[in-house]
Amino acid sequence: MLPLIYHPIYSDFPLPEGHRYPLQKYRLLFERLQALALPVAFCQPTTAQREIIDAVHDPAYVSQLLEGSLPLVKMRRIGFPWSESLIKRSLTSLGGTTLTVDQALRTGLAIHLTGGYHHAHYDFGSGFCLFNDLMIAARHALTQPGIETVMIVDCDVHHGDGTAALASSHPDIVTFSVHCEKNFPSRKPASTLDLPLPIGTQDSDYLDAFLPLLDLALAQHRPDMVIYDAGVDVHTDDALGYLSLTTEGIFQRDAGVLSRCAAHQIPVAAVIGGGYHDTHEQLIPLHEQLIQAAITHFPDFSASLEAS
Numbered sequence: 001m002l003p004l005i006y007h008p009i010y011s012d013f014p015l016p017e018g019h020r021y022p023l024q025k026y027r028l029l030f031e032r033l034q035a036l037a038l039p040v041a042f043c044q045p046t047t048a049q050r051e052i053i054d055a056v057h058d059p060a061y062v063s064q065l066l067e068g069s070l071p072l073v074k075m076r077r078i079g080f081p082w083s084e085s086l087i088k089r090s091l092t093s094l095g096g097t098t099l100t101v102d103q104a105l106r107t108g109l110a111i112h113l114t115g116g117y118h119h120a121h122y123d124f125g126s127g128f129c130l131f132n133d134l135m136i137a138a139r140h141a142l143t144q145p146g147i148e149t150v151m152i153v154d155c156d157v158h159h160g161d162g163t164a165a166l167a168s169s170h171p172d173i174v175t176f177s178v179h180c181e182k183n184f185p186s187r188k189p190a191s192t193l194d195l196p197l198p199i200g201t202q203d204s205d206y207l208d209a210f211l212p213l214l215d216l217a218l219a220q221h222r223p224d225m226v227i228y229d230a231g232v233d234v235h236t237d238d239a240l241g242y243l244s245l246t247t248e249g250i251f252q253r254d255a256g257v258l259s260r261c262a263a264h265q266i267p268v269a270a271v272i273g274g275g276y277h278d279t280h281e282q283l284i285p286l287h288e289q290l291i292q293a294a295i296t297h298f299p300d301f302s303a304s305l306e307a308s
């Protein structure tokens, strides 16, 4: 059974009318996956502990967010109004990505039905990201037996700027960002490996550039775990992304990542990342593909993990 990590709070915090954040997509994706009766097991996370957040972020910034005293200009940069439920949601989603790591180490692969807050930096958040779950989960993974190197493969259309900056002093965390060179953020600190792509890049050019580079990166860095941000805002109809992948191209990307990790017997903790469409009818099937790709292209190797 493929572990899927989800909590109802993901779609339950107040936003102003017309806000572009696709708040309901998490609930709708969960309901869609439930209805499909796939070989999956849903797991509910609890909130992350303060210590694990303070190990990655400035404790003063964390306190201000938790207490609701972060200056308004900094909340505006995040893009959400502060609320108790926003904080509870954020802490639960952090707990969710670390639970995804734990489940992936047990079974080989687990998927978080939110996550990918790669624009959160040491002492500020931006672009709908308060705390960097990818970095917190990577640090958590490195405390587990046998995990000496973690690779964060970030395929969201937006550059993983916060992750790159936070990981720069951690040689055991390899960051690989594949993104549109013209999308947010304008300032893109160097990841270990960056693949900036021009506006309008289509399936074949994307896959021909990305997958061979992923092969090289896996061979060079030999990670003990991959954290995969499978953002679908690379889709040609995405409201924010400037790349031009088709629905099938995104499936090929996800299958390419998962099958390579399976071939190397590298556990994968995946998050669904970004995706912005005017209607959820277009968006939910794009995220659902990650779970379908996982079921098709990632054979269960929990037996071999336990044996090793």
Ligand SMILES: [Zn+2]
Pocket: 156, 157, 158, 231, 233, 273, 274, 275
């Ligand atoms: Zn994005």
